[in-house]
Amino acid sequence: MTNSVKLQIYNSLSRKKEIFEPINPPFVGMYVCGPTVYGDPHLGHARSAITFDLVFRYLLELGYKVRYVRNITDVGHLENDSDSGEDKIAKKARIEQIEPMEVAQYYANRYHEFLDKLNVKKPSIEPHASGHIMEQIAIVEQIIKEGLAYEVNGSVYFDVPKYHQQKHYGKLSGRVIEDLLANTRDLEGQDEKRSPLDFALWKKAAPEHIMRWKSPWGEGFPGWHIECTAMSTKYLGETFDIHGGGMDLLFPHHECEIAQSQAASHKDPCKYWMHNNMITINGQKMGKSLNNFITLAEFFTGSHPALDKAYHPMTIRFFILQAHYRSTLDFSNEALQAAEKGLSRLFKAMHLAEKLIAKDKSTLDIASWQQRCETAIADDFNTPILIAELFDAVRMVNLLAEGKESLTSNDLSMLKEQLNRYIVRILGLTEDISDESAAVVEGLMQLILDIRKKAKENKDYATSDTIRESLSKLKIKIKDAKDSTSWEFDV
Amino acid sequence: MTNSVKLQIYNSLSRKKEIFEPINPPFVGMYVCGPTVYGDPHLGHARSAITFDLVFRYLLELGYKVRYVRNITDVGHLENDSDSGEDKIAKKARIEQIEPMEVAQYYANRYHEFLDKLNVKKPSIEPHASGHIMEQIAIVEQIIKEGLAYEVNGSVYFDVPKYHQQKHYGKLSGRVIEDLLANTRDLEGQDEKRSPLDFALWKKAAPEHIMRWKSPWGEGFPGWHIECTAMSTKYLGETFDIHGGGMDLLFPHHECEIAQSQAASHKDPCKYWMHNNMITINGQKMGKSLNNFITLAEFFTGSHPALDKAYHPMTIRFFILQAHYRSTLDFSNEALQAAEKGLSRLFKAMHLAEKLIAKDKSTLDIASWQQRCETAIADDFNTPILIAELFDAVRMVNLLAEGKESLTSNDLSMLKEQLNRYIVRILGLTEDISDESAAVVEGLMQLILDIRKKAKENKDYATSDTIRESLSKLKIKIKDAKDSTSWEFDV
Numbered sequence: 001m002t003n004s005v006k007l008q009i010y011n012s013l014s015r016k017k018e019i020f021e022p023i024n025p026p027f028v029g030m031y032v033c034g035p036t037v038y039g040d041p042h043l044g045h046a047r048s049a050i051t052f053d054l055v056f057r058y059l060l061e062l063g064y065k066v067r068y069v070r071n072i073t074d075v076g077h078l079e080n081d082s083d084s085g086e087d088k089i090a091k092k093a094r095i096e097q098i099e100p101m102e103v104a105q106y107y108a109n110r111y112h113e114f115l116d117k118l119n120v121k122k123p124s125i126e127p128h129a130s131g132h133i134m135e136q137i138a139i140v141e142q143i144i145k146e147g148l149a150y151e152v153n154g155s156v157y158f159d160v161p162k163y164h165q166q167k168h169y170g171k172l173s174g175r176v177i178e179d180l181l182a183n184t185r186d187l188e189g190q191d192e193k194r195s196p197l198d199f200a201l202w203k204k205a206a207p208e209h210i211m212r213w214k215s216p217w218g219e220g221f222p223g224w225h226i227e228c229t230a231m232s233t234k235y236l237g238e239t240f241d242i243h244g245g246g247m248d249l250l251f252p253h254h255e256c257e258i259a260q261s262q263a264a265s266h267k268d269p270c271k272y273w274m275h276n277n278m279i280t281i282n283g284q285k286m287g288k289s290l291n292n293f294i295t296l297a298e299f300f301t302g303s304h305p306a307l308d309k310a311y312h313p314m315t316i317r318f319f320i321l322q323a324h325y326r327s328t329l330d331f332s333n334e335a336l337q338a339a340e341k342g343l344s345r346l347f348k349a350m351h352l353a354e355k356l357i358a359k360d361k362s363t364l365d366i367a368s369w370q371q372r373c374e375t376a377i378a379d380d381f382n383t384p385i386l387i388a389e390l391f392d393a394v395r396m397v398n399l400l401a402e403g404k405e406s407l408t409s410n411d412l413s414m415l416k417e418q419l420n421r422y423i424v425r426i427l428g429l430t431e432d433i434s435d436e437s438a439a440v441v442e443g444l445m446q447l448i449l450d451i452r453k454k455a456k457e458n459k460d461y462a463t464s465d466t467i468r469e470s471l472s473k474l475k476i477k478i479k480d481a482k483d484s485t486s487w488e489f490d491v
Numbered sequence: 492m493t494n495s496v497k498l499q500i501y502n503s504l505s506r507k508k509e510i511f512e513p514i515n516p517p518f519v520g521m522y523v524c525g526p527t528v529y530g531d532p533h534l535g536h537a538r539s540a541i542t543f544d545l546v547f548r549y550l551l552e553l554g555y556k557v558r559y560v561r562n563i564t565d566v567g568h569l570e571n572d573s574d575s576g577e578d579k580i581a582k583k584a585r586i587e588q589i590e591p592m593e594v595a596q597y598y599a600n601r602y603h604e605f606l607d608k609l610n611v612k613k614p615s616i617e618p619h620a621s622g623h624i625m626e627q628i629a630i631v632e633q634i635i636k637e638g639l640a641y642e643v644n645g646s647v648y649f650d651v652p653k654y655h656q657q658k659h660y661g662k663l664s665g666r667v668i669e670d671l672l673a674n675t676r677d678l679e680g681q682d683e684k685r686s687p688l689d690f691a692l693w694k695k696a697a698p699e700h701i702m703r704w705k706s707p708w709g710e711g712f713p714g715w716h717i718e719c720t721a722m723s724t725k726y727l728g729e730t731f732d733i734h735g736g737g738m739d740l741l742f743p744h745h746e747c748e749i750a751q752s753q754a755a756s757h758k759d760p761c762k763y764w765m766h767n768n769m770i771t772i773n774g775q776k777m778g779k780s781l782n783n784f785i786t787l788a789e790f791f792t793g794s795h796p797a798l799d800k801a802y803h804p805m806t807i808r809f810f811i812l813q814a815h816y817r818s819t820l821d822f823s824n825e826a827l828q829a830a831e832k833g834l835s836r837l838f839k840a841m842h843l844a845e846k847l848i849a850k851d852k853s854t855l856d857i858a859s860w861q862q863r864c865e866t867a868i869a870d871d872f873n874t875p876i877l878i879a880e881l882f883d884a885v886r887m888v889n890l891l892a893e894g895k896e897s898l899t900s901n902d903l904s905m906l907k908e909q910l911n912r913y914i915v916r917i918l919g920l921t922e923d924i925s926d927e928s929a930a931v932v933e934g935l936m937q938l939i940l941d942i943r944k945k946a947k948e949n950k951d952y953a954t955s956d957t958i959r960e961s962l963s964k965l966k967i968k969i970k971d972a973k974d975s976t977s978w979e980f981d982v
Binding site for chain 2: 067098099101102105106109112122123124125126127128130131132133134138213214235348351355440441443444445446447448450451454463466467470471473474476488
């Protein structure tokens with residue numbers, strides 16, 4: 001049933017939706033650009049991770065065997081995403097006076113911790129750029145051999161104009177090389193390049209640079225773009241199925257990846273390019289200078305002045321999924337609080353559905369509702385429409401509970417199973433009240449002890465005995481002191 | 492106060508306790524051999540991780556700035572810890588028909604997940620062997636240059652007899668090279684070695700071997716021992732403070748590390764060697780053939796037939812800490828259940844201490860108790876004695892609660908602070924009942940709804956109204972249907 005609808009993916013390369021047909025079914029190879037680990041994870045990280053988590057989950061649900069590779073950039077990503085300036089991680093390490101790998105480890109751990117909270121499934125392989133220097137050097141050597149890169153003073157640059165004579169530089173981003181040239185001015189430290197469009201494959205390390213490796217061109221470190229080509233090739237082959245990342249990586253990062261792959265192997269790296277759109281906060285671009293740069297930690301604790309309150313990770317996840325991944329997404333307190341309420345309604349309906357009783361006939365068309373859900377998710381992962389269909393199910397569940405509609409046993413099972421499939425397995429939304437449970441237990445026990453006290457005063461020993469027995473089964477022990485009663489878990 | 496006692500560490504190299512004096516205070520470099528990630532984590536992993544977590548925590552508590560490096564072995568560890576046989580991870584990958592790095596990633600994730608449950612702090616840097624091939628090749632080249640390794644058919648071996656002419660092979664393990672030679676027979680595939688004691692630094696990859704890298708000796712992969720020398724040198728320098736690991740790694744792994752360091756840099760890798768002892772289960776060695784190989788997942792869920800019940804991760808942690816790290820530790824259901832009770836007593840005393848009221852004078856000597864605690868932990872991390880002192884504090888807290896002893900405000904503060912310091916910060920024991928809370932809430936609500944039903948039947952509307960109001964404050968909403976009552980959180 002679920003396969004009656006064909007998955008379509010919007011391919012950034014062709015700029016249109018295409019039917020998804022993996023190169024080597026049932027296997028699917030997917031590579032997604034992960035974080036540069038020099039700062040605390042923020043909403044941008046969450047949106048990209050959740051977008052491709054959705055893709056991963058849906059492909060698994062369709063029965064594909066997915067190898068999902070998401071990298072950790074721990075070297076080579078220079079300031080302003082350019083070929084000049086300091087390495088982002090080395091700079092943080094210099095400021096904090098620690099070893100760069102301690103910075104990378106700390107922020108990689110933070111990234112994992114927060115993605116766990118957001119219920120993002122772990123990728124199949126999570127390679128580190130610094131752990132694949134040899135593979136990067138090998139591809140740079142291959143590109144030099146193909147005549148499309150050149151060495152200058154211990155650095156190696158990709159020759160964009162020469163490449164463009166043979167292939168099309170700009171085919172992903174739609175940039176026109178003549179326009180790019182017209183708009184580029186020479187920047188300090190880039191005078192080694194033959195063309196300002198050329199980009200570094202390998203950079204000579206200055207004497208103070210800590211992160212350095214031996215290479216055929218002397219000690220240095222890899223350029224930012226080459227790591228993804230090296231690691232995706234190693235774990236997924238020269239051409240794989242899906243390459244994902246944030247829209248901000250489309251140019252130059254992904255454009256350069258295509259150029260590198262074409263230069264080294266004469267092949268495109270992947271069949272489908274997917275890009276998630278950006279996030280704005282109250283209509284403004286997120287940025288440190290605008291004081292609206294909110295980390296995930298701040299969202300989860302409510303500690304940023306722009307936030308009215310703390311938001312549960314599932315609220316953030318649901319909010320992100322309420323927009324289509326290719327639309328921009330604007331965060332505001334109002335919108336988040338609306339998402340919080342909406343998510344609660346979904347979960348309530350799921351619980352209520354569990355308690356529904358089957359009848360002789362169905363007055364609702366569950367199969368057609370399910371088909372609409374599948375059509376939505378298969379249409380380039382259209383989660384806003386899927387979620388609208390799920391709210392339609394909420395309405396149905398309420399009518400069923402009120403006895404205004406009815407379902408046969410088969411239809412009721414299908415409804416419950418599909419609610420679980422879309423909400424929990426595909427959208428990855430889980431209920432977790434454990435954090436609050438301890439406080440609730442405390443409150444309930446207070447109420448129970450009050451009732452027991454009054455029962456005793458009224459010599460209603462039947463009630464006080466029932467309480468003691470029931471609590472005992474829950475391994476709760478009551479302790480009566482002279483003028484107070486306490487309780488504890490009897491471990 | 493806490494520094495009045497000097498930390499002593501039993502050094503496996505000198506076979507005696509030594510005062511701990513870091514090479515470059517306040518910095519401490521510590522390297523611990525982490526897991527070979529090809530199987531689910533078990534008690535042995537837990538014991539080593541918890542032992543060095545204790546060391547890490549105590550050093551931090553003493554104010555040292557600790558760089559703690561614990562590696563992930565994802566390549567080069569061959570079967571039977573020898574230089575022959577299949578790579579452990581490659582074998583698992585072959586059996587499961589997936590890419591070796593998927594195996595490594597999966598089990599590294601499992602390891603992290605279970606260590607988190609055991610409240611083991613993350614190390615400062617967690618380098619992967621496969622991510623440091625260049626560094627390993629560089630050290631092998633250095634050892635060849637020093638004349639202490641030789642290449643045969645694309646493999647490189649460390650020349651143990653030649654090394655032993657200059658240095659002492661066996662100084663850590665106490666093994667005598669002549670005895671080792673007498674007890675070794677030539678094994679298949681080892682005929683390339685000049686001496687059966689020689690060990691592989693680099694192995695030529697057979698054509699079917701997936702994990703392979705280019706090297707000056709052709710395509711191959713590193714030997715098992717060289718990764719630790721390469722990664723500890725890279726992140727901690729040629730000689731650092733503490734090297735830890737399980738007793739099973741002392742020979743040959745750590746003996747070989749010393750030989751490699753001495754050969755490459757003419758220095759010992761570290762000042763203090765620490766080894767945690769092994770685990771037995773009901774008096775027997777743990778092993779897959781004995782059907783007593785219990786994974787952490789099985790302990791936490793109680794799913795192994797040898798287990799009476801599920802054990803909470805904190806019970807496992809406390810149980811491990813109840814023995815000194817250099818003693819063997821025997822797991823049994825009885826011992827674990829005793830640990831469970833003991834831990835519960837500690838936590839109860841901590842809570843009770845919070846409620847104690849200060850008096851005019853102290854009848855107990857808290858400073859001297861604190862001194863005994865510190866003496867215990869500083870004496871080569873003698874946790875069984877520390878825990879005995881903590882149980883003495885339990886006794887004191889109970890006497891204080893009963894009014895049989897008294898403490899001034901200062902002493903009471905010290906008692907509470909030190910209980911927290913030893914139990915929570917140093918031993919890393921935390922209370923967490925959240926997993927069970929949801930079930931308890933369910934049970935308590937059942938009881939409350941029963942009481943309410945009876946109250947209504949008895950027309951005791953005062954009680955039923957109290958219940959409704961109290962629950963409403965806890966955001967719990969009662970829903971009365973025709974013949975049943977349900978409840979839900981009113982989010």
